Amino acid sequence: MSATPTTQTRFEPAADEAAVRSALSSSSRPPLPSALSATLTFGWRGMLKVKHVPEQLLDVTITPVMFVLMFTYLFGGAIAGSTGEYLDYILPGILVMSVLFTTVYSGVALNTDLTKGVVDRFRSLPIWRPAPLVGSVVGDSVRYLVAGTVIVVLGVILGYRPGAGVLGVVAALALVIVFAFGLSWVFTTIGLLLRSPNAVMNAGFMGIFPLTFLSNVFVDPETLPSGLEAFVDVNPISILATASRGLMEGNVDAGDIAIVLGTAAVLTAIFAPLTTRLYRSRA
Amino acid sequence: MTTHSNLAVEAEGLVKAFGEIKAVDGVDLAVRGGSVYGVLGPNGAGKTTTIRMLATLLHPDAGSARVLGHDIVEEADAVRAAVSLTGQLASVDEDLTGQENLVLIARLLGLKRAEAKARATELLEAFGLADAAGRLVKNFSGGMRRRLDIAASIVVTPKLMFLDEPTTGLDPRSRNQVWDIIRALVDGGTTILLCTQYLDEADRLADGIAVIDRGKVIAEGTPAQLKASVGRGALHVRLLDPDQRPEAERVLAHELGSVHLEPDPASLSASCADADRAAEAMAELSRSSVRVAGFSLGQPSLDEVFLALTGHPAEEEPAQEATATKEEQPA
Numbered sequence: 323m324s325a326t327p328t329t330q331t332r333f334e335p336a337a338d339e340a341a342v343r344s345a346l347s348s349s350s351r352p353p354l355p356s357a358l359s360a361t362l363t364f365g366w367r368g369m370l371k372v373k374h375v376p377e378q379l380l381d382v383t384i385t386p387v388m389f390v391l392m393f394t395y396l397f398g399g400a401i402a403g404s405t406g407e408y409l410d411y412i413l414p415g416i417l418v419m420s421v422l423f424t425t426v427y428s429g430v431a432l433n434t435d436l437t438k439g440v441v442d443r444f445r446s447l448p449i450w451r452p453a454p455l456v457g458s459v460v461g462d463s464v465r466y467l468v469a470g471t472v473i474v475v476l477g478v479i480l481g482y483r484p485g486a487g488v489l490g491v492v493a494a495l496a497l498v499i500v501f502a503f504g505l506s507w508v509f510t511t512i513g514l515l516l517r518s519p520n521a522v523m524n525a526g527f528m529g530i531f532p533l534t535f536l537s538n539v540f541v542d543p544e545t546l547p548s549g550l551e552a553f554v555d556v557n558p559i560s561i562l563a564t565a566s567r568g569l570m571e572g573n574v575d576a577g578d579i580a581i582v583l584g585t586a587a588v589l590t591a592i593f594a595p596l597t598t599r600l601y602r603s604r605a
Numbered sequence: 606m607t608t609h610s611n612l613a614v615e616a617e618g619l620v621k622a623f624g625e626i627k628a629v630d631g632v633d634l635a636v637r638g639g640s641v642y643g644v645l646g647p648n649g650a651g652k653t654t655t656i657r658m659l660a661t662l663l664h665p666d667a668g669s670a671r672v673l674g675h676d677i678v679e680e681a682d683a684v685r686a687a688v689s690l691t692g693q694l695a696s697v698d699e700d701l702t703g704q705e706n707l708v709l710i711a712r713l714l715g716l717k718r719a720e721a722k723a724r725a726t727e728l729l730e731a732f733g734l735a736d737a738a739g740r741l742v743k744n745f746s747g748g749m750r751r752r753l754d755i756a757a758s759i760v761v762t763p764k765l766m767f768l769d770e771p772t773t774g775l776d777p778r779s780r781n782q783v784w785d786i787i788r789a790l791v792d793g794g795t796t797i798l799l800c801t802q803y804l805d806e807a808d809r810l811a812d813g814i815a816v817i818d819r820g821k822v823i824a825e826g827t828p829a830q831l832k833a834s835v836g837r838g839a840l841h842v843r844l845l846d847p848d849q850r851p852e853a854e855r856v857l858a859h860e861l862g863s864v865h866l867e868p869d870p871a872s873l874s875a876s877c878a879d880a881d882r883a884a885e886a887m888a889e890l891s892r893s894s895v896r897v898a899g900f901s902l903g904q905p906s907l908d909e910v911f912l913a914l915t916g917h918p919a920e921e922e923p924a925q926e927a928t929a930t931k932e933e934q935p936a
Binding site: 337338339341342343344345346347350351352353354355359360363366367370371374375438439440442443444445446447448449453603 | 657660661662664682685686688689690692693694695696697698699700701702705709710712713714715716717720727728730731732733741752757759761762782785786788789790792793795
């Protein structure tokens with residue numbers, strides 16, 4: 323310690339060499355955590371970020387709130403005859419939209435992470451290799467839950483009464499979050515392919531925006547030209563919106579649920595390994 | 606297992622290219638266990654890329670390496686289980702607090718929740734960060750960030766630690782603190798592979814040094830050998846009157862041998878081994894009526910080492926090096 327005069331410690335606490343030595347000798351190497359435990363730890367990291375930067379939740383809640391208010395009161399009368407009827411139609415749709423928009427941020431967050439040195443540390447740890455990715459997507463599910471809950475609560479305030487009650491709403495939320503989990507892998511892949519967080523954001527919304535509008539989220543596809551209607555009918559987002567409406571109203575088609583879960587599984591099966599491989603090789 | 610079990614790192618012919626640029630072009634290293642080994646070179650020389658390959662973050666294009674007896678490609682998991690990395694960009698999460706960062710790493714290394722918390726607290730105190738435990742890392746000073754970074758690397762004491770430019774950008778006091786920590790680590794038995802741009806740093810800490818330039822090891826040895834190969838030091842003289850430089854050059858060349866004219870027209874330097882001869886030379890300058898503004902006897906800088914070893918200064922090709930550095934980072 324001769325190089326560091328002790329008087330200097332008055333200004334800023336310094337490392338205590340003896341304590342460092344003792345900290346070194348007191349450490350032992352425990353057995354490595356399971357894949358699940360490592361994943362959940364990364365999920366916890368994601369939630370801490372929401373806790374420290376709660377503003378990021380505003381992004382994902384204000385837009386859908388504006389959509390609900392604007393569509394219901396501005397277009398509701400014209401589209402569905404009355405604002406009340408349109409709210410019944412659009413609310414499950416906006417729930418889908420708001421959660422799916424949030425998935426883009428999974429890719430943005432991953433891309434932002436890559437510009438920081440901390441990823442190097444994660445990649446140099448002896449843990450299950452996809453854990454940082456799966457964990458952050460699991461952590462993001464909490465954000466999806468918040469975004470979804472905000473929409474449902476707003477709907478209830480505006481007079482929306484789901485026919486299947488609380489259980490129906492919870493089931494619809496769960497279905498949407500499962501689908502979002504699958505979709506978010508697409509955006510984490512994009513997040514690893516593109517150079518900057520902004521590029522990821524732009525590319526993400528360029529994809530998700532038209533896909534959401536070319537679905538039955540906002541309008542009944544029967545009013546569309548036949549070519550467009552055919553597309554809207556097979557758009558997985560339409561099927562997800564229909565299934566959510568069904569769950570909330572208590573008249574869901576089991577086939578729709580199967581298609582939604584199947585799509586989520588296919589997206590995960592393709593894009594989760596792709597993301598993992600890109601994450602590993604990106605230097 | 607390895608043929609030389611006392612070697613913590615043995616690399617042979619490591620090559621890594623980014624597009625056209627060969628960042629690492631056939632690097633051999635042999636690092637003895639329990640020692641500090643310095644990899645010395647300017648920006649873009651290939652230090653970071655070498656370390657990233659050894660830490661299993663990059664696949665080498667050619668060549669092979671064993672870290673603690675494990676092949677870095679075939680047995681990457683075993684390597685990762687025994688090493689820790691303190692990267693050039695501080696490898697901590699800026700959006701979390703100091704405490705949360707250490708708990709995160711501790712949990713990922715398998716400590717139970719309560720153990721992880723206790724370990725984080727112990728390390729924060731040892732590294733003088735207890736007061737900042739609840740503060741977000743983005744509000745830390747550079748020195749605090751570095752200390753947290755090193756603390757995160759010893760949550761579980763590694764057998765081998767990679768330190769990539771641990772003091773670049775730090776003020777002298779923070780730098781001294783980091784050096785103290787590194788010495789404590791070595792005393793605890795950890796082998797350290799230290800990348801640095803500063804000969805001074807390598808000299809103070811390292812038992813062996815490899816000088817690397819344009820992806821190749823151009824010299825290797827102990828700090829003493831290395832300094833001896835470049836004259837072990839230089840007498841720097843600054844004159845009051847630049848017009849007297851030819852006279853000063855003549856005197857110093859006579860007294861000390863090789864003289865180097867510096868870009869500043871009033872300055873020159875000469876290789877010089879010891880203080881007595883330097884004093885002698887200064888006295889001779891005075892007798893020759895050369896008026897001196899100031900002088901110093903210093904260790905050779907990295908630049909001088911490079912000049913002596915390669916015949917070109919360290920930062921001769923900024924354009925190419927800037928590109929190589931950029932490629933090395935996860936942009």
